[in-house]
Amino acid sequence: MKHLQPLYGHSLALLTDLYQLTMAYGYWKTGNPHQEVIFSLFFRKPPYQGGYTITAGLASALELVEQLRFTAEDVAYLATINGNDGKPLFEKGFLDYLYELRFTCDIDAMPEGTIVFPHEPLLRVQGELLQCQLLETALLTLLNYQTLVATKATRVCQAAQGDMVLEFGLRRAQGIDGGLSASRAAYIGGCTGTSNVLAGKLFDMPVKGTHAHSWVMVFPNELTAFQTYANVLPNNCIFLVDTYDTLQGVQHAIEVGQSLRQQGHEMVGIRLDSGDLCELSRQARQQLDQAGFTDALIVASNDLDEYAIQSLKQQGAAINAWGIGTKLVTSYDEPALGGVYKLTAIKNQENCWEYRIKVSEQSIKTTNPGILQVRRFYNDQGFFLGDMLYDILQPPSGNPVLVNINDTQKLLKISPEVLYEDLLIPVMRQGKTLANQPKSLLDIRQYLQQQLQRYPDNFKRLENPDIYPVSLEGSVFLHKEHLINQTKQSKTRYQM
Numbered sequence: 048m049k050h051l052q053p054l055y056g057h058s059l060a061l062l063t064d065l066y067q068l069t070m071a072y073g074y075w076k077t078g079n080p081h082q083e084v085i086f087s088l089f090f091r092k093p094p095y096q097g098g099y100t101i102t103a104g105l106a107s108a109l110e111l112v113e114q115l116r117f118t119a120e121d122v123a124y125l126a127t128i129n130g131n132d133g134k135p136l137f138e139k140g141f142l143d144y145l146y147e148l149r150f151t152c153d154i155d156a157m158p159e160g161t162i163v164f165p166h167e168p169l170l171r172v173q174g175e176l177l178q179c180q181l182l183e184t185a186l187l188t189l190l191n192y193q194t195l196v197a198t199k200a201t202r203v204c205q206a207a208q209g210d211m212v213l214e215f216g217l218r219r220a221q222g223i224d225g226g227l228s229a230s231r232a233a234y235i236g237g238c239t240g241t242s243n244v245l246a247g248k249l250f251d252m253p254v255k256g257t258h259a260h261s262w263v264m265v266f267p268n269e270l271t272a273f274q275t276y277a278n279v280l281p282n283n284c285i286f287l288v289d290t291y292d293t294l295q296g297v298q299h300a301i302e303v304g305q306s307l308r309q310q311g312h313e314m315v316g317i318r319l320d321s322g323d324l325c326e327l328s329r330q331a332r333q334q335l336d337q338a339g340f341t342d343a344l345i346v347a348s349n350d351l352d353e354y355a356i357q358s359l360k361q362q363g364a365a366i367n368a369w370g371i372g373t374k375l376v377t378s379y380d381e382p383a384l385g386g387v388y389k390l391t392a393i394k395n396q397e398n399c400w401e402y403r404i405k406v407s408e409q410s411i412k413t414t415n416p417g418i419l420q421v422r423r424f425y426n427d428q429g430f431f432l433g434d435m436l437y438d439i440l441q442p443p444s445g446n447p448v449l450v451n452i453n454d455t456q457k458l459l460k461i462s463p464e465v466l467y468e469d470l471l472i473p474v475m476r477q478g479k480t481l482a483n484q485p486k487s488l489l490d491i492r493q494y495l496q497q498q499l500q501r502y503p504d505n506f507k508r509l510e511n512p513d514i515y516p517v518s519l520e521g522s523v524f525l526h527k528e529h530l531i532n533q534t535k536q537s538k539t540r541y542q543m
């Protein structure tokens with residue numbers, strides 16, 4: 048899967064915040080651009096106060112890193128950026144350095160479609176300081192948004208309980224890439240297809256659709272509109288029935304469905320786009336069934352999201368396919384995932400790792416130091432038991448002590464026999480994407496569905512879910528405490 052190159056056709060090296068470049072200049076100028084470092088990309092709060100988050104965007108991120116080059120035009124533009132004194136910000140030697148730069152980082156990441164929790168690295172980058180720093184903004188741009196939309200789509204599909212969900216969001220998306228990335232992420236999250244044709248081409252995913260009100264309004268009456276559509280596209284008939292009078296519209300659809308049958312075709316269904324969707328869908332179902340169209344789909348659209356779908360299901364709506372646009376692609380009720388990219392370790396002159404921490408008054412914002420891996424434990428039936436962040440240089444042995452990340456008083460013991468899996472896998476070495484990446488979107492969808500089956504229902508509730516246990520392995524916890532104390536001591540010294 049490649050989409051950045053076909054879409055943009057030019058370098059994306061400048062798709063970053065200026066401060067990454069000024070810091071890179073600083074590292075170059077002060078002689079430590081090659082110092083080896085580790086960054087982790089993670090978020091602190093699950094979107095929608097939900098019980099799970101679904102990773103997406105890795106394929107785009109790997110494509111971006113692999114093709115990253117500063118072109119002659121890129122550096123020529125950078126040469127025009129001035130500082131406050133009106134003189135160029137960057138000297139020529141640095142721009143020449145950028146022009147020659149080839150990215151050689153290693154990346155370990157959770158595969159797309161993984162269920163992930165706050166504080167767990169979705170991705171860990173290891174490499175030269177200057178290079179790793181330059182990746183921050185683009186990695187966050189790509190992973191934050193797709194992860195958010197994949198999560199929303201999974202929630203919508205969960206509410207739809209196996210019904211077909213079509214993503215109709217392009218017209219309401221935040222710009223071109225918002226629309227495209229959302230279509231991809233929504234498909235990962237479980238949608239059956241998209242109305243977005245360019246997404247279908249770029250990502251090799253199913254494109255589907257009905258017709259608009261304008262089609263009905265163009266003809267002298269609704270019946271003629273449906274008949275004409277059926278003549279042109281007898282194999283694609285989902286009639287939008289609410290332009291004038293919904294139940295009369297259903298009757299017109301039935302009439303055209305009957306003449307389609309005589310020609311050897313089958314009407315696929317109808318679409319409702321206004322009014323009381325529960326009531327109308329039940330009446331429409333009755334009309335369709337009575338006329339012998341028991342398999343005809345009833346598609347509903349109109350500002351729907353997981354909560355509206357849940358409510359319509361509870362009311363007994365007879366809807367069996369859902370078209371979801373605005374609220375899915377814009378992630379309407381929570382428009383951003385707050386993923387961050389933090390330095391967790393740096394190699395000193397003796398070639399030893401020194402761990403780094405960012406402290407905060409808010410303990411949720413204090414980072415976890417080290418070279419972190421996420422281990423997921425499973426019970427005998429294969430259900431998720433809990434996750435543990437551990438340091439790959441101090442892997443747990445025997446009965447590890449786990450300290451709950453949200454409540455350090457809560458300790459958990461895990462017996463050595465428990466089944467587990469480490470979630471971060473190598474995906475890039477020396478700037479080259481490994482052969483196991485990218486997986487096809489079908490594989491990613493299947494992987495997500497398998498995990499959802501193993502993730503207990505009490506954590507999956509759309510509202511007020513139980514909080515899934517994520518812990519720090521004992522030595523990571525102690526290391527973190529030690530670094531927090533160290534910073535406190537140096538602060539006290541400074542104040543004295």
Ligand SMILES: Nc1ncnc2c1ncn2[C@@H]1O[C@H](COP(=O)(O)OP(=O)(O)OP(=O)(O)O)[C@@H](O)[C@H]1O
Pocket residue numbers: 320321322323324325326348349350351355358359362
């Ligand atoms: N039975 C229902 N239960 C819960 N929500 C519903 C139900 N029926 C419709 N809705 C939702 O309620 C909202 C109704 O939208 P709105 O008030 O704009 O009316 P409308 O039917 O779209 O009218 P129009 O499109 O003609 O302006 C939509 O978001 C729709 O998805």
Ligand SMILES: O=P(O)(O)OC[C@H]1O[C@H](OP(=O)(O)OP(=O)(O)O)[C@H](O)[C@@H]1O
Pocket residue numbers: 215216218219258259260261320348349350351370371372373374
């Ligand atoms: O409500 P959403 O979840 O965003 O789903 C997409 C909406 O886009 C279309 O409306 P629009 O009025 O743009 O065109 P139409 O004439 O096809 O209804 C469609 O009918 C849906 O109502």
Ligand SMILES: O=C(O)c1cccnc1
Pocket residue numbers: 215216242255256257258259348370372
């Ligand atoms: O195909 C459809 O029905 C469709 C496509 C985009 C937006 N709303 C509806």
